Amino acid sequence: MIYRILTLFCVSLLIFSCASNQTSDDSNNNNVVSMTFETLAKGEMGNGGGSEMDISDFRVIRDEETFREVWGMINPSLGSDSGMPEIDFDEHLILSARMGQQPSSGYEIEILDVIENEETIRVPIQSTRPGRTCVTLTVITSPHHIVKIPRTDREIIFEPRTVVNECD
Numbered sequence: 001m002i003y004r005i006l007t008l009f010c011v012s013l014l015i016f017s018c019a020s021n022q023t024s025d026d027s028n029n030n031n032v033v034s035m036t037f038e039t040l041a042k043g044e045m046g047n048g049g050g051s052e053m054d055i056s057d058f059r060v061i062r063d064e065e066t067f068r069e070v071w072g073m074i075n076p077s078l079g080s081d082s083g084m085p086e087i088d089f090d091e092h093l094i095l096s097a098r099m100g101q102q103p104s105s106g107y108e109i110e111i112l113d114v115i116e117n118e119e120t121i122r123v124p125i126q127s128t129r130p131g132r133t134c135v136t137l138t139v140i141t142s143p144h145h146i147v148k149i150p151r152t153d154r155e156i157i158f159e160p161r162t163v164v165n166e167c168d
Contacts, residue, residue, distance in 0.1 A: 034114065044143050093148075
């Protein structure tokens with residue numbers, strides 16, 4: 001009889017603890033929504049690009065001048081105006097994720113999502129690098145991902161993580 005009561009108690013405890021276990025940072029906020037975003041540029045930029053491309057950074061771009069500067073960094077041989085999309089910065093802003101110069105192919109950076117709640121906007125970013133068994137090209141690359149989102153005054157928090165692509 002005691003065994004049944006203890007078993008029932010343990011199972012109940014397990015069920016209730018799992019039901020209340022929240023893994024999200026936004027567990028107390030039910031107003032979490034994925035924002036729509038549009039990719040403006042994504043790639044490896046394999047033709048060098050000078051010292052500006054050495055820098056790994058995440059940026060919130062709120063004006064045309066800064067956007068022109070970043071666009072020129074990812075398109076150094078074309079110039080800052082070549083192919084640069086027109087952005088209405090009263091309506092939108094730009095998020096830029098750059099991995100900096102890498103020694104070979106096989107590197108990638110991606111803005112996975114744009115998640116808003118009542119106070120902040122979270123931007124999970126995944127950087128991928130080749131594992132030791134991967135065959136890569138010996139070429140300097142500068143992975144980047146640039147997206148457009150609706151303008152906001154909320155704090156934007158970049159959440160980078162790195163994964164290794166094990167090539168088998």
